[in-house]
Amino acid sequence: MITLPHYLFLASLLFCIGLVGMLIRKNVLTILLSLELMLNAANLSFVSFSSFGGDLTGQAVVFFTMIVAAAEVAVALSIVLVLYRKRASIGIEEARSLKW
Numbered sequence: 001m002i003t004l005p006h007y008l009f010l011a012s013l014l015f016c017i018g019l020v021g022m023l024i025r026k027n028v029l030t031i032l033l034s035l036e037l038m039l040n041a042a043n044l045s046f047v048s049f050s051s052f053g054g055d056l057t058g059q060a061v062v063f064f065t066m067i068v069a070a071a072e073v074a075v076a077l078s079i080v081l082v083l084y085r086k087r088a089s090i091g092i093e094e095a096r097s098l099k100w
Contacts, residue, residue: 007048014041028083028090032076039069 014037021034043062050058080090087094 004048004052008045011041011044011048014038014044026092028080028092028095031092032073032080036069036073039065 018034018037018041021037022031025031025034043065046058046062046065050056050062083095084090
């Protein structure tokens with residue numbers, strides 16, 4: 001039977017993979033995917049605590065978190081598109097050189 005520590009181990013593993021991806025990669029899209037992986041790991045923790053605790057509060061938090069994540073992805077991808085049009089690359093070094 002799958003218990004709460006199994007879900008929490010999976011969530012921590014996903015979070016660590018996302019953290020390593022954010023620290024190692026130089027591509028903006030890969031960094032965004034790693035950030036989404038970390039966010040989904042936190043959502044898995046919320047849902048697992050909510051499910052094993054018998055309370056729906058964690059699932060409601062995940063619902064609103066997914067809404068915010070969808071808006072964040074839309075804004076981030078539009079920024080990446082503008083970065084590619086301006087610099088013809090989506091590396092993190094080019095993103096740091098953008099100024100208003």
